[in-house]
Structures are given as structure tokens and as C-alpha cells.
Amino acid sequence: MCGGCGCAGSEVATILDMETGRRTVLERNAGPGPVAHRHGEPGHHHHGTHDHHHDADHDHHGSHGHADGKRHHHEHGHPDGQDHHHEHAHGHAHHPAPRATTQLDLERRILDRNDAQAGLNRAWLAGREILALNLVSSPGSGKTTLIERTIHDLKGVLPIYVIEGDQATANDAERIRKAGAPAIQVNTGSGCHLEADMVDTALRALKPAARSLLIIENVGNLVCPALFDLGERAKVAIFSVTEGEDKPLKYPHMFAAVDVVLINKTDLLPHVDFDMRAAAENARRVKPGVTIFELSARTGEGFSQWCDWLLREAASARETALR
Amino acid sequence: MHELGITRNIVGIVTEAAKGRRVTRVTLEVGQLSGVMASAIAFCFDAVAQGTPLDGAALDIREIEGRARCTHCNTEFPTPTLYTPCPCGSRETVRLAGEELMIKTLELETV
Numbered sequence: 001m002c003g004g005c006g007c008a009g010s011e012v013a014t015i016l017d018m019e020t021g022r023r024t025v026l027e028r029n030a031g032p033g034p035v036a037h038r039h040g041e042p043g044h045h046h047h048g049t050h051d052h053h054h055d056a057d058h059d060h061h062g063s064h065g066h067a068d069g070k071r072h073h074h075e076h077g078h079p080d081g082q083d084h085h086h087e088h089a090h091g092h093a094h095h096p097a098p099r100a101t102t103q104l105d106l107e108r109r110i111l112d113r114n115d116a117q118a119g120l121n122r123a124w125l126a127g128r129e130i131l132a133l134n135l136v137s138s139p140g141s142g143k144t145t146l147i148e149r150t151i152h153d154l155k156g157v158l159p160i161y162v163i164e165g166d167q168a169t170a171n172d173a174e175r176i177r178k179a180g181a182p183a184i185q186v187n188t189g190s191g192c193h194l195e196a197d198m199v200d201t202a203l204r205a206l207k208p209a210a211r212s213l214l215i216i217e218n219v220g221n222l223v224c225p226a227l228f229d230l231g232e233r234a235k236v237a238i239f240s241v242t243e244g245e246d247k248p249l250k251y252p253h254m255f256a257a258v259d260v261v262l263i264n265k266t267d268l269l270p271h272v273d274f275d276m277r278a279a280a281e282n283a284r285r286v287k288p289g290v291t292i293f294e295l296s297a298r299t300g301e302g303f304s305q306w307c308d309w310l311l312r313e314a315a316s317a318r319e320t321a322l323r
Numbered sequence: 324m325h326e327l328g329i330t331r332n333i334v335g336i337v338t339e340a341a342k343g344r345r346v347t348r349v350t351l352e353v354g355q356l357s358g359v360m361a362s363a364i365a366f367c368f369d370a371v372a373q374g375t376p377l378d379g380a381a382l383d384i385r386e387i388e389g390r391a392r393c394t395h396c397n398t399e400f401p402t403p404t405l406y407t408p409c410p411c412g413s414r415e416t417v418r419l420a421g422e423e424l425m426i427k428t429l430e431l432e433t434v
Binding site for chain 2 (some may be wrong): 106109112113114190226227252285286288
């Protein structure tokens, strides 16, 4: 269950190689899932003796029955102004009386594993002088159409490889393949974003050529993908003029994490109330100095500037590869 | 955001570090600008910890306020949002705190 977007994370992620038609189930190295029980009894009931030991120094108001054996939150003031949550286990009486404890200073980043894999991806890509971009947006902003036109406009100039992320279907990878670029479809199942290990697996199947452009189309979602580094050189956000100019303010985590903003569907500007100046101002408010392109993937308007930027970045990826 | 996945990462890392010992307390630092809701981690923790060495462990989450320094006037100031400008009006700032997502300490039963 993802607090923001409701994804459950229980369905398996798969990748589909559009060249060979081979589907592979991703072996995830995440921690134990929520259904991992090692208790012998069916239904996982906790009856019998219940040890209730409270070691924190605070008052308990009211009576505590806990017949249901569940946890509860204790609200109490902290003079230092910091909030923290106290969770007290009730009804877990598997272990006998409290034993001596020792403290271990761990100091580990929670996204350590993803970040380490992203670092490996980045080094692999840099060694091959590949420009890797992570495209993020809400669903329906025109990401796939934009990639199709980019493939068309850069044909013969810059080879393009695409990793398509969606919860389900290979529709987008099929479109990309028809547009003329090798593509791998990653289906995240119920997952709401791509993670670095999925990109690693996809790269092994895709085998992008040296000095190419790798476009990773993330799952359409402006929330979770902001947290997960994939090893890209830059994140590019796309939002369209039909979405409203305040999108960067509504999703500041994502817009603060991107290097480029593409404002798409400019061909629809005569038909919608969209203030382009306010949109650009909002994007810069969240990310000062962000590069902004206005374009239409349908008509090709504004694409020469976008493609020029891609070629400059690709050249820069070659120059900086060995630094 | 993706708090269930985050919580699984926490339980995975702690299980590894505990090397078979029972974990009685986990202390996290979660920045208020990290994009992760502390309350949602607390909500998931019980379910994810079941059947692991963290089963029944207490969870302490220290929420860290956002703070930044202005690159123009060098003032340090609180940043309740990711785009809070400096009181001087500048938006050219360096984040000092608020994006933490750390497992700080574990309390383990001594065998």
C-alpha cells in the first residue's frame, strides 16, 4: 500500500523484450513482504499471556484494554518541539521477560540499495558514453508521442533506445518499436514507479549501443518516481497545457528533482485557458534555473530546440564519460 | 508516497544488520521534505515487521524540519516547503536539512 497512490506492491514486476518477445519475471531483492509469517499457528492469533512493558517516560490517559492485540499511538508533548511516534507492541508474547539490550548506530540511508544500484547503472552508462534520461509525468501528458517524434526527428543522427515503464500492457513499447527504436517494456505490476534494479535488468536485455540516447519512460506518476534514482544523467518532466499551470506547485518533489521541463501540446493553446508565463514561473519557483521547452509532439512545433538540447547533452555525455 | 516499499527497505536493512538477534527498537530520521510520510511508515511497519526479527519492535521516528541557507545573503532559515524562498527574496538556496531518510540506531537484545 503506497500512502500517496494506493499501489500494493504485491504483484510481480516483469520485463518484455520487444525484439524477442521474451518475458522475464524480475527477481526483486527487497526485504521481506508483509505476508511473511514465521509463526506456526494458522491465522496468527495471539492468545494467552500478554506482556505489556512500557519503557518510555510518558503518561497514559485512560484505560488500555487491548483485547484486540493491536498497536496504538500515544500523543504527548515534547519540549524540544520534535514529533516522534511511539509504537508499543501489545499482544506479542512470543518472547519471555525483557532481556538486556544493546544499541547499534547504523546510520544507513533507507534507499541505500536502490541508490547503490543506480550508481552502478550510471557508471555502466557513462562508460559507454550513453546519454540516459528519466522521463516523468502524469498519465496522458504525451510522453510516448513525444518519444515517437524524437525518434523520428533524430533518425540517422542519434541512435535511440527506450525502456518503457507501465503497470501493465506492452502497448507503449510496441508503439516505440513501430517508430523505429529498440524497446523494452517493464511492467511494474502494482508498483507505481521504476526502480534501479528494473533498469539494470532492462539494460541487460536492451543492450543499448555506445554513444546512443537511452530514454527511460517512467510510470505515469508525479509522486513516487521522484524518490528513486535510476542512474540517469537528467530527469525530464513533461506536462501538457491541458493540465493547468500550477502542476509544479502541486507536485513540488518531482519538479524540484528535474533538470528539464517540457510543456507539451502547445497546439492546443488556443482552446484552453493556460497561462504559459505562469507555468514557467511556477516551474522556476520550485527549481530555479530549470531548462524549459515549449513544444507540441503532435505538430512538431518547438522540437528543433528540444532535439538541439539532446544533441548537446549527448556530446557532453561523451566528453565527461572518463572524468 | 511509496511508504510500503520504503518500510520493506527498512526491515530488510535492519534484518541484515541484526545478524539474527531480536530487534527491540528502531530509530529513524525522516525529513519533512523527504517526500515520505512518517505516519504512513508507522502504519506499514507493524505488518511488514511480522515474522522478522523486528516483530514487536518499537519504532521511533524523528521528523526533521526543513532548513536552508541563502547563497546570496548567507542567512539560515526554516523551509516548510521545497520552494520556500529566503526572507531576502532569493530562491538560490542550499538545503541544509529536511530531506533525511535514515535508519539511525537499532536496539538489539543481547544474546
